Amino acid sequence: MTELRGPVRIVGTGLIGTSIGLALGRLGVVVELVDADPDNALMAERIGAGSRLVQIEPQLVVVAVPPDHVGEVIVEQLQQTDAIVTDAASVKSKPLHDARALVASPEELSRYVGSHPMAGSERSGPLAGRADLFEGATWAITPHETSEPAAVELVRRLAEAAGARTVELSVADHDLAVARVSHLPQLMSSLAAGTLVDAPAAHLELSGQGVRDVTRIAAGDPGLWTQIVSANSPALSGLLEGIRDELDRLLIALGKEEATDEVTAVLNRGVSGAIRVPGKHGTPHIDLVPVLVTIPDRPGQLARLFADAAESGANVEDLRIDHSPGRPVGEVELSVKPASVDQLVEVLTERGWSVHR
Ligand SMILES: NC(=O)C1=CN([C@@H]2O[C@H](COP(=O)(O)OP(=O)(O)OC[C@H]3O[C@@H](n4cnc5c(N)ncnc54)[C@H](O)[C@@H]3O)[C@@H](O)[C@H]2O)C=CC1
Numbered sequence: 001m002t003e004l005r006g007p008v009r010i011v012g013t014g015l016i017g018t019s020i021g022l023a024l025g026r027l028g029v030v031v032e033l034v035d036a037d038p039d040n041a042l043m044a045e046r047i048g049a050g051s052r053l054v055q056i057e058p059q060l061v062v063v064a065v066p067p068d069h070v071g072e073v074i075v076e077q078l079q080q081t082d083a084i085v086t087d088a089a090s091v092k093s094k095p096l097h098d099a100r101a102l103v104a105s106p107e108e109l110s111r112y113v114g115s116h117p118m119a120g121s122e123r124s125g126p127l128a129g130r131a132d133l134f135e136g137a138t139w140a141i142t143p144h145e146t147s148e149p150a151a152v153e154l155v156r157r158l159a160e161a162a163g164a165r166t167v168e169l170s171v172a173d174h175d176l177a178v179a180r181v182s183h184l185p186q187l188m189s190s191l192a193a194g195t196l197v198d199a200p201a202a203h204l205e206l207s208g209q210g211v212r213d214v215t216r217i218a219a220g221d222p223g224l225w226t227q228i229v230s231a232n233s234p235a236l237s238g239l240l241e242g243i244r245d246e247l248d249r250l251l252i253a254l255g256k257e258e259a260t261d262e263v264t265a266v267l268n269r270g271v272s273g274a275i276r277v278p279g280k281h282g283t284p285h286i287d288l289v290p291v292l293v294t295i296p297d298r299p300g301q302l303a304r305l306f307a308d309a310a311e312s313g314a315n316v317e318d319l320r321i322d323h324s325p326g327r328p329v330g331e332v333e334l335s336v337k338p339a340s341v342d343q344l345v346e347v348l349t350e351r352g353w354s355v356h357r
Pocket residue numbers: 011012013014015016017034035036037040064065066067069070073088089090091116117118119120121122123124125126221224228
């Protein structure tokens with residue numbers, strides 16, 4: 001059995017590297033921090049993700065640098081250490097391709113296995129790091145032809161130590177899958193957010209949760225995303241062509257006097273796709289019911305609301321907080337399973353909360 005003993009060397013102490021360091025630190029695993037930018041390594045050390053100087057040879061190296069540099073860092077680490085090496089890049093073909101070009105024989109990559117934690121954020125750098133970033137997330141492991149089983153096993157241990165659930169798939173399959181579930185959504189979010197650049201302030205003032213949901217990931221680092229999108233361009237081009245065809249059909253329909261059927265068809269397809277997205281823990285999507293509660297914008301109100309919600313026996317599956325512009329109140333949306341709604345609304349109303357369904 002391959003145990004994760006450490007030390008674990010993390011090369012690239014930005015959002016992902018720092019988050020892995022923080023997660024491993026909680027378990028007492030020794031973490032070494034390396035970054036081309038000394039300020040980032042120092043910052044990651046200061047927030048407790050590991051140490052810049054570890055005298056013991058690493059058992060595992062995690063390469064968490066931007067995709068264009070991953071291949072060269074993997075080979076460097078394989079050559080400098082006897083450790084198992086993995087990476088966290090959002091694409092898997094390019095790092096493997098780049099690494100292969102730098103070694104004399106494929107066997108030199110046997111201690112390497114690619115991986116990809118399917119969690120992150122639109123923020124980057126060590127200060128965005130969080131110990132719980134990967135809790136409940138999926139972590140893809142992508143062995144290649146010469147990856148040794150012990151390497152696959154150790155990377156599985158790493159993902160599990162960070163609280164993630166692992167899925168093993170081929171490099172090519174991984175890139176097709178993330179084109180659909182990550183890279184296309186990123187581009188759609190950027191396109192939607194881009195239309196707001198010239199929007200009048202008076203229009204933006206009407207923004208609600210919908211536009212915030214759709215544009216959140218558009219704030220991601222354009223430098224990183226340019227590398228991701230270019231590295232996965234074949235898979236993405238096919239999906240984008242499909243969207244272009246749908247847009248053309250929609251535009252033609254909107255040009256007609258009565259376009260309702262075509263519009264409804266697009267919206268219905270969206271509903272069917274959205275319900276196929278699994279919940280965070282890999283569980284099937286369940287329909288949750290939002291219950292809206294208006295709360296005074298004062299300390300302690302949220303704690304009181306949660307205590308009352310717990311008393312009703314409802315499990316809050318999701319939570320969203322919105323502030324009403326110009327009013328000293330907040331809107332809290334508690335999402336619960338359909339079976340819990342009536343009881344939750346009754347108990348909260350009884351206790352004086354202003355509740356809307
Ligand atoms: N941002 C996200 O939400 C996710 C990103 N990833 C992947 O994780 C990797 C890291 O991404 P982030 O942490 O978001 O980026 P980041 O920009 O927060 O951090 C990258 C770090 O790598 C360092 N670096 C760059 N080149 C280096 C080199 N040659 N040697 C050593 N250090 C170097 C930078 O100084 C920086 O500290 C990328 O490959 C990305 O595709 C994976 C899952 C989620």
